[in-house]
Amino acid sequence: MKITRHTELEVFQRAFKAAMQVFELSKSFPKDEMYSLTDQVRRSSRSVAANITEAWRKRRYEAAFISKLSDAETEAAETQTWLLFAERCGYLADSERSVLDDEYEVILRMLVSMAVNAKKWTL
Template sequence: MTVKREEGRREEGLFMKIESHRDLTVWQKSMDMVVQVYQLSTSFPNTEIYRLTSQITRAAASVPANIAEGHARGTTKNDFAHFLSIAKGSLMETETFLMLAVRLNYLNPEQANPTLSLITEISKMITSLRYRILNTP
């Protein structure tokens, strides 16, 4: 589990205790991705406000929200893993909507590629975190 050093954390042996979802790098990068998606969606036509714009921003915002909710529940490993699966699904929705925006010529590939790369990175992080949660005693 990769974490950035921030206040509110304490070290315990070789591992650091994650006290908040805000300590998770995957949550931090997901928040960055949401901001990028919101910024990109401002170039969509007004006719898309209640369609693609709404869908892509909701899907993007759902990623860090589900990571946070899964971590906050703290009931079982399976619960957190379940919320990470939901986050990954929302991430793939976001990727799909972003690729659709390129196909519809609302964005050019050069605009979308940095966010698509970040989505790929976040996807790998979610997969890795979920695996570690489910396979750590």
């Protein structure tokens, strides 16, 4: 199947779903974390999918495509860090964080593979 839209990419679908899971879980974070941890983890998780979208639109230029994938990779790793903070602060159960951490590891592997094989994805 030929992929014609970024929303058809498995990595985008996984990143979007993970961001929605982060959003749902972060609803229970304390109100005093609203403008720090809650905002940061929501922002970084959403940025993964957003940067994948931008990479898809820049695939005419291999370097720009790889750069946006790198940004998505960075945001995914940042999300993992914020989730670790949330767990250590007692806002997330280890099992909740662990499931999301594993999902972000899959997303990271997919992003790296796309970047390494950029010629397959670029126009």
